[in-house]
Amino acid sequence: MLDTLPLLKKIYFPPIKRKNVTILQINLGYRCNQQCLHCHVNAGPKRTEEMSHRVLLHTLEFIKNNHIKVVDLTGGAPEMHPDFLFLIKTLKAMSVKVIDRCNLTILNEPGYESLATSLADNNIEVVASMPCYLEENVNKQRGNGVFIRSIEALRQLNQLGYGQADSSRVLNLVYNPQGASLSPDQLSLERDYKKFLLEKFDIVFNQLFTITNVPVKRFGSMLMSNSELIPYMDLLQSAHQNNNLEEVMCRYQLSIDWQGYIYDCDFNQMLDLPLKKQAQKLHISQLNIKDVDNKDIVVAGHCYACTAGKGSSCGGVLNE
Numbered sequence: 053m054l055d056t057l058p059l060l061k062k063i064y065f066p067p068i069k070r071k072n073v074t075i076l077q078i079n080l081g082y083r084c085n086q087q088c089l090h091c092h093v094n095a096g097p098k099r100t101e102e103m104s105h106r107v108l109l110h111t112l113e114f115i116k117n118n119h120i121k122v123v124d125l126t127g128g129a130p131e132m133h134p135d136f137l138f139l140i141k142t143l144k145a146m147s148v149k150v151i152d153r154c155n156l157t158i159l160n161e162p163g164y165e166s167l168a169t170s171l172a173d174n175n176i177e178v179v180a181s182m183p184c185y186l187e188e189n190v191n192k193q194r195g196n197g198v199f200i201r202s203i204e205a206l207r208q209l210n211q212l213g214y215g216q217a218d219s220s221r222v223l224n225l226v227y228n229p230q231g232a233s234l235s236p237d238q239l240s241l242e243r244d245y246k247k248f249l250l251e252k253f254d255i256v257f258n259q260l261f262t263i264t265n266v267p268v269k270r271f272g273s274m275l276m277s278n279s280e281l282i283p284y285m286d287l288l289q290s291a292h293q294n295n296n297l298e299e300v301m302c303r304y305q306l307s308i309d310w311q312g313y314i315y316d317c318d319f320n321q322m323l324d325l326p327l328k329k330q331a332q333k334l335h336i337s338q339l340n341i342k343d344v345d346n347k348d349i350v351v352a353g354h355c356y357a358c359t360a361g362k363g364s365s366c367g368g369v370l371n372e
């Protein structure tokens with residue numbers, strides 16, 4: 053795989069500092085039942101990295117001691133972690149809001165038949181990848197058969213109340229462009245998704261988040277091998293909006309990897325750009341929130357993916 057970091061490091065990005073941390077994004081491991089082209093994690097069925105129970109307990113202690121309000125679970129497919137149910141039940145008991153970044157097809161994998169019900173029973177907010185409402189585009193990016201399995205999973209979630217107007221079970225969908233381009237307008241695209249999915253499949257959801265592809269790992273490597281990395285970086289930089297700097301997600305969240313090391317965000321995690329204290333990577337077991345609040349964020353060229361246009365984060369655009 054080609055590494056984009058040497059080029060990204062040469063690109064200037066304005067310095068930014070963290071505000072205060074309220075969200076912890078936990079990457080439970082790199083195993084996934086899918087192997088998508090745009091994946092910035094390089095996840096797949098053969099990856100074996102996953103968080104140990106010991107690191108999970110350190111993480112829960114950190115959440116409790118530092119009054120973290122929101123935990124965002126990601127991977128790979130976070131639901132494939134053997135402690136997933138233990139984790140979501142423990143967080144529910146701690147009154148922490150939990151977001152599950154779900155690829156949808158995991159809900160109909162053999163052995164995961166009761167997963168959707170467990171998500172519903174524990175009030176887990178589902179943020180689900182659905183990079184297009186057209187079958188051909190989804191299958192091209194995520195693999196053959198993924199679209200129809202995603203539709204089945206969405207129906208299952210709707211039957212449990214997810215995305216329904218009179219329900220507190222939240223189902224948000226994520227769009228990302230097929231390649232080296234910016235997303236269309238989030239609200240207009242949400243209207244198109246809602247109309248199409250309702251009319252064609254009787255599916256409802258709450259919000260659509262448009263997310264800009266970040267040029268790291270598998271997606272970055274693909275850009276490099278197609279000689280598209282430099283034009284893509286030019287596109288992101290030319291669309292940069294200073295006002296997005298105030299709202300980028302690293303200002304109020306931290307990302308933790310499967311080994312318990314701390315990063316400003318999931319993308320820095322994938323580029324192995326950790327937070328450091330002296331020469332050492334910071335680990336969740338030693339982390340004091342005062343070590344990270346109001347401190348400099350590690351930035352490089354990939355950060356323009358967060359500030360281009362209306363901005364981009366795990367929760368969609370920054371400035372509607």
Ligand code: SF4
Binds near residue numbers: 086088129155
């Ligand atoms: S993009 Fe998501 S679903 Fe696809 S391989 Fe990566 S982690 Fe898995």
Ligand code: SF4
Binds near residue numbers: 300317349
């Ligand atoms: S990639 Fe985005 S979230 Fe990560 S450090 Fe850069 S600006 Fe912050």
